[in-house]
Amino acid sequence: MGTEVVELDRPPRLGPLYRAAALRRGTAADPRLPERALVLRGVRVDREHMAEYDRVCGFRLRDELPATYPHVLAFPLTLTLMTGADFPFPLLGLVHVENRIQVLRPLLSSDAFDVAVRAEALRPHDRGTQLDVVATATIDDEPVWSSRSTYLRRTGTGSDRSTPDGPKERARPPRPSATWRIPRRTGPDYAAVSGDRNPIHTSRLLAKAFGFPRAIAHGMWTKARCLAGLEGRLPDTYEAHVAFKLPILLPATVGFSTATDGARWTIGVHDTRTGKPHLTGSIDTVEGGHGSGPPVR
Numbered sequence: 675m676g677t678e679v680v681e682l683d684r685p686p687r688l689g690p691l692y693r694a695a696a697l698r699r700g701t702a703a704d705p706r707l708p709e710r711a712l713v714l715r716g717v718r719v720d721r722e723h724m725a726e727y728d729r730v731c732g733f734r735l736r737d738e739l740p741a742t743y744p745h746v747l748a749f750p751l752t753l754t755l756m757t758g759a760d761f762p763f764p765l766l767g768l769v770h771v772e773n774r775i776q777v778l779r780p781l782l783s784s785d786a787f788d789v790a791v792r793a794e795a796l797r798p799h800d801r802g803t804q805l806d807v808v809a810t811a812t813i814d815d816e817p818v819w820s821s822r823s824t825y826l827r828r829t830g831t832g833s834d835r836s837t838p839d840g841p842k843e844r845a846r847p848p849r850p851s852a853t854w855r856i857p858r859r860t861g862p863d864y865a866a867v868s869g870d871r872n873p874i875h876t877s878r879l880l881a882k883a884f885g886f887p888r889a890i891a892h893g894m895w896t897k898a899r900c901l902a903g904l905e906g907r908l909p910d911t912y913e914a915h916v917a918f919k920l921p922i923l924l925p926a927t928v929g930f931s932t933a934t935d936g937a938r939w940t941i942g943v944h945d946t947r948t949g950k951p952h953l954t955g956s957i958d959t960v961e962g963g964h965g966s967g968p969p970v971r
Contacts, residue, residue: 677792678710685714686750688869694757698764701827705762707805711792712751717811719747719783723867730863731895732902739781741914742898744789745773745821746868748809751791752823753869756807761793763803763827770893771804772824774915776960779818787811787818802829847944847951850929852903854943856891858925864895890921896953900941903930908939909959916955920945928952 724743725735733740756765781787788811795806804826811819861875873880874890881889897916901908922928922943931942939957944950 676709679713679790680710681713681715682751682754686754688750688753688871691750691753691757692871695753695765698757698766700764702762705796705803707762707793707796708755708758708760710755710760711790712755713788713790714751715788716786717747717789718786719743721783724783727867730860730867731898733898734902734905737782737784739783740898741775741777741819741901741912742894744781744811744819745775745809745894748789748791748811748821749869751789752807752809755791755793762796768825768827770823770918771826772822772915772917773894773897774822774913775897776820776913777818777911778820778960779813780910781811781818785813787813799826801826803827847929847942847949848931848933850944850946851932852930853946854899854928854930856922856924856926856928858889860891860895861889861924864892868892868894870894886921887923889924891924891926893918893953896922896943897955900930900943900953900955901957904932904939904941904957908957911960912957913960914955914957916941916953918953919951922952 719739724739727733727743727746728735728740731740731742753765755761756768789809790812791807791809793805793807795804797804804824807823807825809821809823810817865871865876870892872892874884874886875881875892876889878888881887893916896918897914900916901914927946929944929946931944933940937959941953941955941957942951943953945952
């Protein structure tokens, strides 16, 4: 059976989706991912919104979209898919553990493109079950950008480690290239500009209810901040793969480390006191690259 394509005529409203997420309980007895892709055609960028995103994440104001910005544009479709009745897990409790973005062509704020979101690759993990949510952007059916987010549904007690082909943290963190002081408002500010209003990022009280001593930074904000730190030094087409490690408790002071051999950047964000990693990753040039799957027609 092929993937059903569901075309939306407008971006979904987030309020009802968050209410659905809050009410959802329980896991499907026989978990299966929905065999459908959600598509929104002719997406255009709100330049004022992108400027606010740039401010929150540390990018310079320019016409080219940050590599992480289409992830925000795809978020309403992602939330629609993951709060649907046929999605096997409640959204609350899923942990975003990895993200891989491919930039196959620089996107400009004047571009119109189609965005599609689907879920795939349900698989066992030693701490539960993993799955990928894939978002793609296409222009005239040609992939120009993709994002693959890996989520973990915890049910086991195994060790928490990167996937075998994923980026590994170093035994000792390198000397940071920069030190970031991240204010408490970073959580609410990114929630407002991204639409991702998970309370663990905005409320100390609700973060404690989920086991955190205080609110934590969004993983995708951390990735965006890393790419902003390399702005002007990355190629036009590249793949940025990161693993999210220990959460950043807000406010925080962290070290941002970079190294390159000319073909690959290695990046990391570490606690300045303990050296423990918050994020590890790599950035590689994509030569005539291909996205995370064929365009959805």
